[in-house]
Amino acid sequence: MNLSESSEHDEQLARLLGELTDAAQRGETVDLAEVCAEHPTFAEELRLLWGAVMFADAAGSDRSAGFSSAASIDRWQGLKTPCLIDDYELLEEIGRGGMGVVYRARQESLNREVAVKMILRGELASTADLERFYTEAQAAARLDHHGIVPVYEVGELGGHSYFSMKYIEGSTLLQLLATGPLPPREAARLIAAVAKAIHFAHQQGVLHRDLKPSNILLDEHGQPHVTDFGLAKQATDQGNLTRTGAVLGTPSYMSPEQANGVRDLGPATDVYSLGAMLYHALAGRPPFQAATPLDTILLLREQEPVPPRVLNPQANRDLEMIALRCLQKPSDLRYRSADDLARDLEAFLNDEPIAARSGRFSHVIARMFRETHHAVVLENWGLLWMWHSLAIFVACLLTNVVFWIDMQYSLQGVRYYYFALWTAGFGAWAAVFWALRRRMGPVLFVERQIAHVWAASIICIAMLFPLEAWLSLEPLKLSPILGLINGMVFFVKAGILSGAFYLQSLALFLTAVAMALAPEVAHLIFGAVSAACFFFPGLKYYRQRMKSQSVR
Missing domain, CATH: 1.20.1330 (f41 fragment of flagellin, N-terminal domain)
Structure with missing residues (x-):
């Protein structure tokens, strides 16, 4: 290809990406597979770039939305605790993100300690923010499991949507992992418990889609509790959260299919994220980590994770095999369910043979004969x-x-x-x-x-x-x-x-x-x-x- 042809190719690709991004921002459906079929010349580059474009667009949208509602947020940034708002006495701020803030609070009418999550932008919140916020509340509210933080009430305080949930006193898995790799049995115990909770959610038709250490709360007894279902997908949900094919999740823990902007995700997506957390617990860092989120997505798409024992020679070989099976890029080569993963981790804890070892050869053969992207x-x-x-x-x-x-x-x-x-x-x-x-x-x-x-x-x-x-x-x-x-x-x-x-x-x-x-x-x-x-x-x-x- 000469210089002029290369330049023309790049211009056509840029125009096509621009059109798709504009369509996604308007809330229109962007079917990447259909687009690639219509433009086979650009298919490979579209698959490589679309996830990164949508992730950058989502990040930019969050930042711009935050500036547009600065006046509304300022009130809550300057809120002095403790203070009483309706039925809740807000005691202290315990967490804050791009969309919401979480307070430790006391519900006066029931005299119980709760956590209150409130959307920051209040009346200026976008439809997408509100949809994500209520998706989290609805998904968690229908899940009655000891390993999932329950939602008590959904309502509005001072023009800001909120929901209250059980207050878990302790820390997060991310804080625990900040100290370095975990002992093998401790890592297996924690991820097995989370996998059981996620399997329960899957049985109820709910995918989490944003499993990561900061979304795992550890109580005073060291038991994990899954929270933050803001990107949850329910089996009957046809909402806008997945219409655009945008990249949803956290790059270091998201599955390859999420990085590719695939809309039809299944339980294997959460299994991948569980494996990424197990990998982090063994190696002391996520499977893919780069200077920017976009670079991390490209690593996730193109490379295989380094075996944990390369980063941490003390990592257990069996747990390494379990983690790497979860992190297979073809979803059908992972564990069929989060329950299968939990069973294998329990087998490790009981000093029994693990399925990841017995199935390894067949997985290697299957991977060997697969198509690449x-x-x-x-x-x-x-x-x-x-x-x-x-x-x-x-x-x-x-x-x-x-x-x-x-x-x-x-x-x-x-x-x-x-x-x-x-x-x-x-x-x-x-x-x-x-x-x-x-x-x-x-x-x-x-x-x-x-x-x-x-x-x-x-x-x-x-x-x-x-x-x-x-x-x-x-x-x-x-x-x-x-x-x-x-x-x-x-x-x-x-x-x-x-x-x-x-x-x-x-x-x-x-x-x-x-x-x-x-x-x-x-x-x-x-x-x-x-x-x-x-x-x-x-x-x-x-x-x-x-x-x-x-x-x-």
């Missing part, structure tokens, strides 16, 4: 790969025909026929292939990487013929190396695009052996296997592209 670019190559399979088979057929003729008639200069076919012939086809791809739209960075690997393989193949001459070998004596070169190319593709290409790589490595054993038909064997390796994936991704376009 770059695989979407193959939709641009599907039809081209099918044509490429034909070009390979024709070239190999012609090579074998020339080989048979040479065996009968001892052609003069036959080496140059082969060289012309595999250099000039494939060089011309490569130019046509690349021109056709560029007509489909700007070429992505990952595609250029794959193209460089492919070009290197063509150069290696072309060099085989002069090498045979310099080594005084018969023409095509080094032909089995074709299988090795192309097997290597697919091995690289497997790491970048899809683990399924490991199968093609293995087939081509074995093809090299078959070519050495049957030199009379070596190129026919290579042509058939290599063509199949390109044709069937090409057909799959071509159909995938056609299906995506038909949905538009």
Whole structure:
């Protein structure tokens, strides 16, 4: 891609992101999967950037909203405690966030100590703030579990919406973790208790979606209690909290699907966050931590967490395996439920075998053969790969025909026929292939990487013929190396695009052996296997592209 094309590509991407962001801010539905299907050229970059854009937009919205309501907030910032407001005597402020403030209070009518959470912006609160606030109250109110902080009452004080809840005297898990990694059994006990509470919430149709150490309160007996259901999603909820595909959660503890702005989240999202808290308890820091939230999101999307024992050699191996299973990027490779996680932690506490260890091999195999987030670019190559399979088979057929003729008639200069076919012939086809791809739209960075690997393989193949001459070998004596070169190319593709290409790589490595054993038909064997390796994936991704376009 030249400079002008690259600039045009960036401008088009920026305009598209701007349009999507504007739509999200208007409260319109932004279906990222549908947008990627409509704009396959930008699909990979959209998936990478959309989560970061929405997170930045959400952060900016919170800041701007805060400035717009400064006068309303000032009253509560300057509030002197203790003071009596309606039925509540506010004793002291115990917590404050971007949206609300929490007071330790006494409810006069019932003479009980409670915690009162109040929305800061009062009458100036946005619809989204009020919706999130009441979502938290409604979600917690329907959950009657000893591990979840109960909500007592919802109402309004001095123009500010509030709800009262049980007051938990103690600290937070975050404060406990600030002292460093926890002892293994203590970490397992705490996260197991939280996982049971979250499983109960899931059974009631409620997802928390913002589990993090600061949302886990520890009472005077060291028992954890889950709070802050402000991002909770109820099974029957069709509200605006998830309409825009915005990034919801805290970057260091959110799941990859949350970072990608996926709307249809399930229990596996909370399982990931539970694993992130367990990881923090073992390693002394979250699995992903960077200078900014956006950098953290990019780390979460692109990298695997460092094993806790690398950061803390004293971390328990079994708990490390449990945490890493929770942190699998494909959600179906995590524990099926928070209850399964709790059971495995209890098995650890009871010195019993853990499921994370017994299932590890199958998980590794499953991960190995999965597509990466770059695989979407193959939709641009599907039809081209099918044509490429034909070009390979024709070239190999012609090579074998020339080989048979040479065996009968001892052609003069036959080496140059082969060289012309595999250099000039494939060089011309490569130019046509690349021109056709560029007509489909700007070429992505990952595609250029794959193209460089492919070009290197063509150069290696072309060099085989002069090498045979310099080594005084018969023409095509080094032909089995074709299988090795192309097997290597697919091995690289497997790491970048899809683990399924490991199968093609293995087939081509074995093809090299078959070519050495049957030199009379070596190129026919290579042509058939290599063509199949390109044709069937090409057909799959071509159909995938056609299906995506038909949905538009």
